[in-house]
Amino acid sequence: MISQRMSSLGRNIYLSMIPDYITGYVDYVFQTDKPDIQARRIKNLDKNFRRLLTEPYFWIQPMSQHSAEVIANWHYPAPCDFYDMQADPEDFEKLLSETARENTYFEVIRNGALFGFACFYPKGQYLEIGLGMKPDQTGVGLGQDFYQTIEDFALSRFESQILTLSVATFNKRALALYQKVGYVAEEYYDQTTNGGQYPFVRLMKNRKKESEYVNET
Numbered sequence: 458m459i460s461q462r463m464s465s466l467g468r469n470i471y472l473s474m475i476p477d478y479i480t481g482y483v484d485y486v487f488q489t490d491k492p493d494i495q496a497r498r499i500k501n502l503d504k505n506f507r508r509l510l511t512e513p514y515f516w517i518q519p520m521s522q523h524s525a526e527v528i529a530n531w532h533y534p535a536p537c538d539f540y541d542m543q544a545d546p547e548d549f550e551k552l553l554s555e556t557a558r559e560n561t562y563f564e565v566i567r568n569g570a571l572f573g574f575a576c577f578y579p580k581g582q583y584l585e586i587g588l589g590m591k592p593d594q595t596g597v598g599l600g601q602d603f604y605q606t607i608e609d610f611a612l613s614r615f616e617s618q619i620l621t622l623s624v625a626t627f628n629k630r631a632l633a634l635y636q637k638v639g640y641v642a643e644e645y646y647d648q649t650t651n652g653g654q655y656p657f658v659r660l661m662k663n664r665k666k667e668s669e670y671v672n673e674t
Contacts, residue, residue: 466510467502467503475571476523477521477523486498513602515572515602515606516565516566517563517565518566519564521564524571525562526553528552528564529542529543529549536625539650561578563575563576563577565603565606565607567603571591572591572594572599573590575610576588577614577615583617584611584615584619586607586621600630601637604638612664620662621659621660621662623648624657626645632658639662640660640661641661642658642660643659643660644658644659
């Protein structure tokens with residue numbers, strides 16, 4: 458294994474990556490049968506992986522079946538456990554169906570590892586966004602970078618000018634983040650979901666108005 462020839466830091470990053478990335482790096486190293494070139498490639502990969510500790514990157518791409526199965530088994534601590542995919546049979550089934558989630562579900566990668574997901578539902582000028590972060594990554598200060606990756610992707614892929622998302626009102630941390638990046642509350646309502654009823658708020662962000670403001674200044 459090429460991981461055995463890396464530093465401990467590089468190895469840890471490499472082994473946490475999604476399977477497609479790991480396979481791709483193995484294929485790259487062994488494109489040649491010359492040991493000296495293989496060793497040089499592993500050394501360069503190790504160096505690049507360790508650089509991710511100070512220069513992290515986010516990436517978003519269509520969700521693989523492997524990632525869907527991993528996300529399906531994420532469990533959040535109470536009171537956010539109603540976000541668990543297994544708590545809603547319909548959402549759970551859709552997530553695991555490659556056909557049902559096509560062009561809707563995307564995985565968010567950080568430093569090659571699965572970090573979260575996003576869903577997009579275009580409705581005319583509105584684009585409804587759903588998102589979820591890996592449970593053990595919540596509350597560690599990466600929320601804004603995670604969200605911005607999703608928004609940048611959405612604006613490059615969809616023509617909708619108004620972004621919408623919904624969040625439980627008790628999730629103060631998420632609310633503060635969305636307001637920080639330009640969302641405003643539009644509607645408060647009770648939503649029956651995953652076996653209970655919860656107070657929610659729908660937030661909106663008008664990218665057209667924001668762009669006009671930037672141009673004027």
